[in-house]
Amino acid sequence: MTPTAIIRYDITREAIATKRDECAALTFDTPQNYEAGRKAIAELRSTRTRIEERRVELKRDALEYGRRVDAVAKELTALVLEIEAPLQAKKAEVDEEKARKKREREEAERAAIEAEIRAKREAEEARLRAEREAEEARLAEERARLAAIAAEHRAEREAIEAARLAAEQEAIAERERIAAEQRAADEAARKVREEEGRKLAAERAAIEVERRRVQAEREAQERAEFERQARIAAVKEAAEQAERDRIAAEERRVAELERQAREQARIEALRSDAEKINAYADAVIEVPLPDVSDERLGVVTAARGRYIDALEAVAS
Numbered sequence: 458m459t460p461t462a463i464i465r466y467d468i469t470r471e472a473i474a475t476k477r478d479e480c481a482a483l484t485f486d487t488p489q490n491y492e493a494g495r496k497a498i499a500e501l502r503s504t505r506t507r508i509e510e511r512r513v514e515l516k517r518d519a520l521e522y523g524r525r526v527d528a529v530a531k532e533l534t535a536l537v538l539e540i541e542a543p544l545q546a547k548k549a550e551v552d553e554e555k556a557r558k559k560r561e562r563e564e565a566e567r568a569a570i571e572a573e574i575r576a577k578r579e580a581e582e583a584r585l586r587a588e589r590e591a592e593e594a595r596l597a598e599e600r601a602r603l604a605a606i607a608a609e610h611r612a613e614r615e616a617i618e619a620a621r622l623a624a625e626q627e628a629i630a631e632r633e634r635i636a637a638e639q640r641a642a643d644e645a646a647r648k649v650r651e652e653e654g655r656k657l658a659a660e661r662a663a664i665e666v667e668r669r670r671v672q673a674e675r676e677a678q679e680r681a682e683f684e685r686q687a688r689i690a691a692v693k694e695a696a697e698q699a700e701r702d703r704i705a706a707e708e709r710r711v712a713e714l715e716r717q718a719r720e721q722a723r724i725e726a727l728r729s730d731a732e733k734i735n736a737y738a739d740a741v742i743e744v745p746l747p748d749v750s751d752e753r754l755g756v757v758t759a760a761r762g763r764y765i766d767a768l769e770a771v772a773s
Contacts, residue, residue, distance in 0.1 A: 464529050466511050468504055470536065476501070477540045485551035494548055501541040508533050585653065592649050596642065603638055607631075 480501075485491045512530040614631065618624035 464515060464526055466508060466529070466533065468508060468533065470533070473504075473533065473536045473540070476504075477536075480540050480544055483544060483547070485548050491548075491551060494544055498541060498544050498548065501537055501544070505534055505537055505541075508537070585657070589650070589653060592653075596646060596649075600642060603635075603642070607635055 480497050483490065483494045483497055485494045508530050512526050515526040611631075614624065614627050618627070
């Protein structure tokens with residue numbers, strides 16, 4: 458590209474002038490106008506960016522041509538800034554107004570919170586003030602006494618004020634004494650306030666100790682009640698177990714009695730049969746054996762003896 462070539466941008470002075478006219482009436486006083494103004498600023502910013510990009514493109518061939526390009530770009534940019542700067546100022550004014558209103562809202566909210574905190578603090582101070590009233594009354598009486606003393610001193614000074622220098626010296630001395638008394642009174646009041654603060658702290662500590670004591674007593678009562686209920690449950694369980702053991706023992710005793718009764722009935726039944734067997738055994742014994750000489754018949758005699766023994770054994 459030669460130095461005599463025409464420098465062309467995709468934005469013209471006429472287009473910028475047209476944009477100037479379009480933006481001259483822009484405001485930021487409503488949400489719609491604010492958005493339109495914001496878009497106009499963005500468009501102008503985009504235009505400047507395109508000019509800069511075109512400037513860089515045109516400068517690539519020659520430094521001199523680049524200087525000319527820069528000059529035109531600077532001129533065009535200045536023209537754009539003449540439009541953009543007022544819009545930015547208008548927008549900044551609206552933004553500042555919004556920020557101011559936001560700060561006012563935040564300050565109002567903070568003031569409300571501080572008012573609530575202040576009300577609570579004032580309530581606490583009122584309670585403390587009520588406690589200090591008696592002491593303040595005493596201090597007021599003391600101040601009245603000091604004022605009376607001061608009045609007496611002033612009367613004395615008026616009576617003996619014969620010379621101006623002596624009167625001034627006496628007045629200075631009196632002021633210093635009154636100031637010392639006032640400082641002493643202020644110190645006494647300060648000590649009273651500190652003492653009241655210590656008393657308040659002690660009262661709060663005592664309340665906390667009492668709260669813990671009551672809580673400990675409640676917990677001890679709850680533990681005692683739990684242990685009492687546990688003992689009642691244990692005694693009930695032991696009584697129920699004892700009753701179950703008694704019933705089981707009674708059932709075993711009844712079963713044993715029934716078994717003994719059955720055994721006794723069986724023995725009684727066997728005793729009747731034994732008597733019959735004994736009678737039969739006696740009858741067998743009473744039967745005389747035949748007198749035989751054959752030794753083989755001795756076996757019969759022995760067999761009869763074993764039979765009789767067996768009968769007696771069954772009968773017994």
